[in-house]
Amino acid sequence: MEEETTPPGGILPDSLQLEDAVDIGTRLLAEGQDLLANLLRPWNFYQISIAAGLFLLAHLLRRVLGPRIRAWMASREGWPKWRMRILVVIHRRLRGIFFVLLIWPLVFGMQEFTWPSRSYLLIIIAQLATAWLIVTFVTRLIHSPVIRSLLRYGAWAYVTLLILDLEDDAAAILDSIGFSLGEFRLSLLLVLQGILIVTALMVAARFLSRTTSSRIQRNEDISPSMRVLVVKAVQVVLYGTGLYIGLKAVGVDLTGLAFLSGAIGVGLGFGLQKVVSNLVSGIIILLDKSIKPGDVISLGDTFGWIETLGARYASVVTRDGKEYLIPNEDLITSQVVNWSHSNQFVRLDINFGTAYSDDPHKVRKLAIEAARSVDRVLSSRAPVCHIVGFGDSSVDYVLRFWILDPTGGLTNIRGNVFLALWDSFQENGISIPFPQREVRMLGEATDAETPDEAPAD
Numbered sequence: 001m002e003e004e005t006t007p008p009g010g011i012l013p014d015s016l017q018l019e020d021a022v023d024i025g026t027r028l029l030a031e032g033q034d035l036l037a038n039l040l041r042p043w044n045f046y047q048i049s050i051a052a053g054l055f056l057l058a059h060l061l062r063r064v065l066g067p068r069i070r071a072w073m074a075s076r077e078g079w080p081k082w083r084m085r086i087l088v089v090i091h092r093r094l095r096g097i098f099f100v101l102l103i104w105p106l107v108f109g110m111q112e113f114t115w116p117s118r119s120y121l122l123i124i125i126a127q128l129a130t131a132w133l134i135v136t137f138v139t140r141l142i143h144s145p146v147i148r149s150l151l152r153y154g155a156w157a158y159v160t161l162l163i164l165d166l167e168d169d170a171a172a173i174l175d176s177i178g179f180s181l182g183e184f185r186l187s188l189l190l191v192l193q194g195i196l197i198v199t200a201l202m203v204a205a206r207f208l209s210r211t212t213s214s215r216i217q218r219n220e221d222i223s224p225s226m227r228v229l230v231v232k233a234v235q236v237v238l239y240g241t242g243l244y245i246g247l248k249a250v251g252v253d254l255t256g257l258a259f260l261s262g263a264i265g266v267g268l269g270f271g272l273q274k275v276v277s278n279l280v281s282g283i284i285i286l287l288d289k290s291i292k293p294g295d296v297i298s299l300g301d302t303f304g305w306i307e308t309l310g311a312r313y314a315s316v317v318t319r320d321g322k323e324y325l326i327p328n329e330d331l332i333t334s335q336v337v338n339w340s341h342s343n344q345f346v347r348l349d350i351n352f353g354t355a356y357s358d359d360p361h362k363v364r365k366l367a368i369e370a371a372r373s374v375d376r377v378l379s380s381r382a383p384v385c386h387i388v389g390f391g392d393s394s395v396d397y398v399l400r401f402w403i404l405d406p407t408g409g410l411t412n413i414r415g416n417v418f419l420a421l422w423d424s425f426q427e428n429g430i431s432i433p434f435p436q437r438e439v440r441m442l443g444e445a446t447d448a449e450t451p452d453e454a455p456a457d
Helices: 020-037 042-074 081-092 094-113 116-139 145-163 167-176 190-219 224-249 255-271 273-288 328-333 360-372 411-425
Strands: 178-181 184-187 296-299 302-310 313-318 323-327 344-352 384-389 394-401
Touching: 020 178, 020 328, 042 081, 042 094, 042 178, 081 094, 081 296, 145 190, 167 190, 178 296, 184 190, 255 302, 273 302, 273 323, 273 328, 302 323, 323 328, 344 360, 344 411, 360 384, 360 394, 360 411, 394 411
Parallel strands: none
Antiparallel strands: 178 184, 296 302, 302 313, 313 323, 344 394, 384 394
16 A cells, blocks of 8 residues: 655645644644643743743843934934934844843853753744844835735744744645645645745845836936836836746646636726727837927927826826826827927917007017017027018017027016017007097987077977
8 A cells, every 4th residue: 555645845735635634733732732831841931931031131121222222323313324224123123132132142051051951942932033033124125014014924934933843734734725726726825835935026026126227217328218118128027027937936837827818818908998008109109209208298288397107197297286197198199299309499479569650670679689688588599570460450570589498488488578578668669559449329419419409399
């Protein structure tokens, strides 16, 4: 009769029944009772009391030295931020640090001057405290609170089982809780392994993505739009690779999901047409460089600066501080005015009129001089003024001038030129006519009529 063996890593075969899990639980319960009985022995009770006393001493040291360390940290305002963050993390873990620093010398002393077997419980406590402290410091490098907590508690549980030599039994119990889907068995152990491995790979992918993105953003040889495209491509590759490796590491067969993913893709294609259109439009915008961060655009009534280009929308900030999220599809299908696409030169027109009694040659000369007196108006491209028509009450002109900085605003420069025109016309006696109307009421007596001249009956 062949003997049934357990695969490496404590994973039991699919034939494991619920009775096996009950047997393992009964055995662990018995071992727990034996452990509790051992803890109640005099020397083991002494070790627990010693560890509790050291923990109390560490707590008192933290109460005494904690405020002094905080005051010392406050006096180091000129230090770099990363160094101050390390000090803050150390300050929050002073009790654990003091406990580890106190218990290990005691363990070494007891092993040197007493029987080593009498300090085995203190060794386990010291190992657990040290492992938990190391896990706490390492997980502080993760910025996401959710991922940091998940990895921290998972690592604490794993090192605890490893130090207590219970990882095989715990793996067997977790693997016994599950069900089979054809040839694939899904157990609680597999789910936990998948979560931990995928989370660790996602953290690594996020770190690599941030590092790579910062270097790409600092590269001045790449255009801003191509930087955004390269960063997005790197993020997709890193996160996709991390997810694929994580699922393959826990034994998930991804080839069986090809048909299902195709069906889901067809359904999502119909339901998410706008989303896909915006994604494709965003890629096209990044490739043809028609719009890039920092450009000044006009789309309908919206005039502002491109702040960021996302996968689904572009962020446009106006001069009044409003931020519009414009879908990428609108930037492709609608008429967009890019004031800074190929160059920064922008020509502006101002329309005005003067009285018929004013010399048009003098008016044109004064208008050009007034435009030149404004700071942002270019002198290399001289302003011009033309007569465009004879109106009902004025001679109509158009004043055209060029600026080089549309990012500085268009309304304000027009207002400055209008103000310069007003001052120049006031100094030189040029009048700006305005429409006038004369209203007469029917039935009123005229000045020529008098009551004596009224017809007799």
